[in-house]
Amino acid sequence: MIIMEDTILLPKHPVISEGAENEATFTIEGLHPGYGITLGNALKRVLHSSLPGAAITGVMIEKVNHEFSTLEGVLEDVLTILLNLKQVRFRMFSNNPETVSIHVSGERKLTAKDIKCSSNVEVVNPDSHIATLTESSSTFVAELTIERGVGYVSRDVLRHEKVQASVMTLDAIFTPVRKVRYEVEHMRVGTATNYDRLRLSIQTDKSITPKEAFLSAVGILKDQLKQLESFGEVDIFEQQPEVVSGEGFTKEGGSKDTEEIDAMQTRVEDLKLSSRTVNALTKANIYTVENIVGKTADELLDHEGIGEKALTEIQRAIGNLGIILKQEE
Missing domain, CATH: 2.170.120.12 (DNA-directed RNA polymerase, insert domain)
Incomplete structure (x- = not known):
């Protein structure tokens, strides 16, 4: 009688084989069948796009x-x-x-x-x-x-x-990674011969080492997946929170609660915006979220130092508070 495995074994720790100053190959053995391509492709995409x-x-x-x-x-x-x-x-x-x-x-x-x-x-x-x-x-x-x-x-x-x-x-x-290449081959683990060995080669621009690039990519993936472990405090079947509009600063229900008022008084320095965007808002005499949502997107773009990139940053920041900009009439 054959006993089927019902657990996925963890791979071995990576082994680094360094070449030039800015090149290295990372070998990961003992990957569950199919996981070589899964992890190799994920790491390659993050290395190219997210560092x-x-x-x-x-x-x-x-x-x-x-x-x-x-x-x-x-x-x-x-x-x-x-x-x-x-x-x-x-x-x-x-x-x-x-x-x-x-x-x-x-x-x-x-x-x-x-x-x-x-x-x-x-x-x-x-x-x-x-x-x-x-x-x-x-x-x-x-x-x-x-x-x-x-x-x-x-x-x-x-x-x-x-x-x-x-x-x-x-x-x-911006990316400090110049080249990423990976290859997958089968290896033996116990009596099984279909486990994966992943070789990931990284070349950087010398502003960071290949090891730093590898660890950063692993950290980014880990943080993204960690966020998926929790669905948050609000049940998905509960009514979703209404979005606050800049028009009059009220919810569709019409009343202002304490949390909404507090959000409106948040200073731009506390919105986790870049220094460049904060300086541009301050220069335009915009100091709080209430000042921001009193303007439309076009009105914000009229201010010096605020372009499409800064506007997107602002919309994302106030969106985290459940607030949107004033809409065009």
Whole structure:
């Protein structure tokens, strides 16, 4: 008589086989049949899309108004220079945008090591080529905006943020992971020969180590799954809470309860917004949730420093309180 297994065995601890400084392979053995692809695909997606990093989001070059320009005494055109700047990788120790600068002259090659950074920013690939100055009278002066983010953000999204006319926005590749590859093969566990061995290879941009990337991805997956263990205090068959509208600050029922009033008095600093968005709201004399929901989305976008990205952040923050913006009439 064959006794069927009714439990899923846990895999062995990962074994790291390091290659270059920014490359490593993680081997996980003893995975339940089929779990090699399940975990490998999940980890690969998280590594590519969900790890935070830093990238250049805006460039302002002296005597340049658009990316299709050329610079006298510089071999590369501006478009090529921008593409080269996208390859420069940074390590940031601040959550706020940072401005770094370049100011060089003379016949020489311009590389990432020529970028003058504050104490909150570090260039991790200083040998990355940016431009070639071909004459002794050549000069290159620029300011770069460095920001932290997650995954990839296109320049079209960044353009919605209000920036100076002379600033050229770049597609921002925030993820610190360059390549991820995994393979699955069968292995023997006891008498069974259909268990999985997962090999996951990670290459980073050197701003973090492959081990840090792996552990971050595992932590993200664990946090997401942990949230699914509880369905919350409200039963799914109970009536869902009504959404508070900015129009008059009342629920559909018409009465204001204490919790709603408290939510309206929440200060913008307590909404877990980015410093950039908080500063923009404060500058617009918007200090509480009540001030926010008294405005429509278009009215918020009219304020300096509030673009589509900031608007989405604001809507998500007040949405967590069960509140929405004032609707267009």
